[in-house]
Amino acid sequence: MKIRIRSSNTLVGRAVLAAVQSEPDFDVVEQGADVVLDTGCVPAGIEAVTSALEAGEHWVDLCWQRAWAESIAELDAVAKEKGRAVVVSAGAFCGLTDPFVRSAADQMVRVNEVQLGLAVGSGSGLDSGSMGQFLAGRERTIRMLIGGEWSEREFYGDRRAFGFPPPVGDLFGGNADCADLFAFTQRPVRSASVRLTVAPPSGLAERGARTFLSWVRRGWIKSPEERPEKVMGWIDRLGGTKPSALAIAVRGIGSTRLPLEMRFGFVPPVERPEVLSVAPALETLRSLAADPVPGAGPCSGRVERTALSERLRRGGVEIVEGDLGGWRRPVPATS
Known part of the structure; x- marks a missing residue:
């Protein structure tokens, strides 16, 4: 899977970037990505997510703001039309x-x-x-x-x-x-x-x-x-x-x-407290690679408990x- 990182200079952002780069099945690219991974804490905004969908990219972010998780539903129809997934709050809340x-x-x-x-x-x-x-x-x-x-x-x-x-x-x-x-x-x-x-x-x-x-x-x-x-x-x-x-x-x-x-x-x-966000983010990406169910919403039903538990313990x-x-x-x- 080719991943384009929207990185922020935070503890979690740096840790997620390093973890993605260490995964053999993931390639970090600047263009032609399958998915955009926003590691920032502040919502990127509807316009940024829409641009990713228009480019044929999935979207995953780690922002745990409730207002952002609620508002992303307005892109559900567009995501399904494009056959792409928009998964927000894929860190500790709600991914874990x-x-x-x-x-x-x-x-x-x-x-x-x-x-x-x-x-x-x-x-x-x-x-x-x-x-x-x-x-x-x-x-x-x-x-x-x-x-x-x-x-x-x-x-x-x-x-x-x-x-x-x-x-x-x-x-x-x-x-x-x-x-x-x-x-x-x-x-x-x-x-x-x-x-x-x-x-x-x-x-x-x-x-x-x-x-x-x-x-x-x-x-x-x-x-x-x-x-x-x-x-x-x-x-x-x-x-x-x-x-x-x-x-x-x-x-x-x-x-x-x-x-x-x-x-x-x-x-x-x-x-390394940031592993609580890193592990669910990686499992969310793996779920998209295996079964990219189209739609937009918070990270619900995307991550499998057993696989996440094993990754957390390894961390x-x-x-x-x-x-x-x-x-x-x-x-x-x-x-």
Whole structure:
């Protein structure tokens, strides 16, 4: 597969580019590509995607903004007419989360709740582009489906504890937005509630984050999204030594009509948290090479859980599963 990279100078962007170049079945080209891979955090825009479709190229990006995932549906008819696929949010959100949430939903007659948690680990955490995206959402409320009803929630509001797998454990955090808050309200999951909690690496860092946001809202600090590296360094100094982690909890009613909860946790190496976005991006590209189903939308139903799990483990990610009783031992890698 020939891939044209729209690269951004971020941790994730550089890592994805290096990973694509190391894959024997992928060739990075400037022209005549089969697919455009946008590794940036900011949406490229409808015009850029349309240009790719007109050139006969598929489109894949890693942007996890919910508004972008919702708006891309306007290109669905064009993509199908051209016989091309437009897959947005193919990084950690929704590329990684989707196959695990869907596998849990398949075992339920009704999905009541999808809870997502992102622990911003000390010394690693989000890359600067993703942190900039997160901070840019501070001026907007977050539209969430809770208990089957839509409501507007405060950015980083609704302080709550989220249970991450060991060694991270329980951390306090607040509301954040991502494409999953839209994707998992749609078929086939159709959850009655979807939430994302972002949590700093320690209680001190969490209190500091809330103080920082209060200063921003009072106008004492201007445009923090334009200086994400400083914000990340500040959180790191207040944090402990816990790594980053991504966790999923899917709750609903099982086939026996009893409550069922399935948890999935992902703890990347401290020095390489970006693997949580790199692995699903590569698996999305492989799915397009094998079966390029035309259409435009978020990364849903494109990535196969087993293949993604194997790639994550090869990247050093520890995968932990759990249920109503809590987290179990890490799932061993297959030989």
